[in-house]
Amino acid sequence: MGIRIPADQWAVTGKMDKLARKSIFSRFASRAAFIALTAILLLYALTYGVTQTTITAALKSSVDTDIAGLADIYASGGEAELLARLKDRQAMVSSEGRRAHYSLAKKGDPILSGAIGKWPNLDPALSEHGYVNLANGTQVYARATRLSNDLSLLVAREYNGESQLLLRLTFIFLIAAILIPAAVWLVGRRAAAGLNRRVTAINRLLSSSTQSAEPLADIHIDIDDEVGLLARNSAELVTRYAAAAQAQRYVTDQVAHEIRTPLLHLDTRLRKMQEQPGDQFVFDGLKDGREDIRRITGLLDSLLDIAASEARRGDMSGLKVINLSELLNNIADLYEASIEEAGMMLSTDIAPNVTLAAEEMQIGRLISNLIDNAIKYAGSGTTLSISLAPGPYLTIGDNGPGIDPAIRDGIFERFRRGPNSAANGHGLGLALAKAICERHGLNIYLQNNVNGCSFVIAAKGADDAI
Structure with a gap:
């Protein structure tokens, strides 16, 4: 049940069309999608940063533990024992999948180099560490340290598994950055379109200057939300306005007609009195009286014509x-x-x-x-x-x-x-x-x-x- 507006009576102005194109509901859907995308990107940056920090910490811990063990071997078994252990370890892969690489140099000359090749730009005197590339291009996390005045050790760990993890993480967030904002935009756009249609119907209802108390097109006044309440109140307001305007037009038209009719009768009586012989002064008075009556009836006719034209403003039917x-x-x-x-x-x-x-x-x-x-x-x-x-x-x-x-x-x-x-x-x-x-x-x-x-x-x- 509800108030309805005939669609063919909707006089939508250019200004309203322009406002529809700038709908706050459409902007809301776009902004919601933008906020969703921003949130995903921020979450990705945070997740990537935390994961990268965790990976670096794990690599650093693994390398530091290995160096500590090798330093003990060197201290107890000497250089020969250390070299033998390094060759054994270089062929092993840890349970985490991180292959180890070692380089041992004495007074700058390599004793054991393996895949490391040229000594990276890490100062063993300062026990520097960081990400470097091997001779074959493999990226590793390495640390250089000095075991004695003339002996330097470089320990490196591959992190291909961690790199794949970061790549998968990036791919997942990329898919999420595409799908989630698109879904938010589509859902928001659909909801916004429904709200926009309802509000546009209310605006058309309120902007129309030719509304009557006839059944109105459905403007969803039965939905129990803020827009539904606005629709109900607007429809009731327009119905009251239309009824009042109709009653006013009826009363004014009736009054005009009721006044015009006795004036015409009075004019007829005055004309008949003029036709009778009499004093010139009376004749002139009757003539002036008839002129006044014609002016009043002319005024009433003009007012009725104006009212009739205004009542059909914009109505092109019958032309x-x-x-x-x-x-x-x-x-x-x-x-x-x-x-x-x-x-x-x-x-x-x-x-x-x-x-x-x-x-x-x-x-x-x-x-x-x-x-x-x-x-x-x-x-x-x-x-x-x-x-x-x-x-x-x-x-x-x-x-x-x-x-x-x-x-x-x-x-x-x-x-x-x-x-x-x-x-x-x-x-x-x-x-x-x-x-x-x-x-x-x-x-x-x-x-x-x-x-x-x-x-x-x-x-x-x-x-x-x-």
Whole structure:
């Protein structure tokens, strides 16, 4: 059970798509894999270091024990006994697999060398030790010591087994460094994808401006975790908001209709009273009263139109492709006489066959509002220009006095009127124009003109910087 959002009503903005590509869940999966790799490398370095230290200590202990035993043999049996024992030992391999190598030199001349060959760079006077290479390239751990003033002994141990151990250790950690971070990344990515889908659904739910109380698409509100709680609270909030907005629209529409109907009845009565013979003063009063009624009903009609357009903002259903070029030419022809009567000139530059998915009546009203504004405020002797380019990119402007910079930022707000506005204006014309544009997925903005005033209507995504 749950609240659902129709997928076809999800209005995902470019900003949300960009945020999805920078998802914190994806970054979390990548960072988790990086932390796993770092931990494995640190563990490898620690393990390798401890193992290497242990191997070196074992080799050093083995060599030192051997030297101590050989020193005892030399002390008790002399040089000949030592040489015989060295030859025997050189043919043996220890239980650990470490083959021993020996070199005995007297006054720098080798008596017994074997595989060691040239004496390594280890000073017997200092009893130096370390890793060296034999003549055949085998790596050994060796120690040189002086048995007497003219006799030096070198004992070495191979550590091929230990080297293989370190190699296997490196190979195991290399496999682990590949598999474990990859597994962490895949598992984390899968979990992150699920979380990202849930959070994206919540964001779409909250960002949509056309939500209603209809059944909503599953956003996993039944999962008992933090995101599930957020989803439940968000869904409940949107449901309450949608219900409140629907109730508000219903009430305002009903109030507007209820007010409009008696006003029309009152206008009819006043018209009938005007038709009766009577005093001119009463006749003029009735005429003014009817004008007031027409202004009020016009205000209500504009508010209803704005509300209807805003309620269907971004909803492209029910729109048909119209020839915007033909519509503009027809409207320009209809207004030609009014423009001449106002002492203005008309200039048109309308590209042919520019189309738009729209409600033709609403687009016609949008264009008419902008032309009416120009006729009202541009003044005699000015030029009204209408241009249309593919896109569509529509410009309606004039070279009149323009709009006061102090009110430019709020010209599309309801009831916003300039100081020189006509007395019978309501300040709703541009607000309605903006609502119609948003209904059709268009942008409208005021161009920066040195002289006059130009309104631009363009498809969303076009460069509309003011």
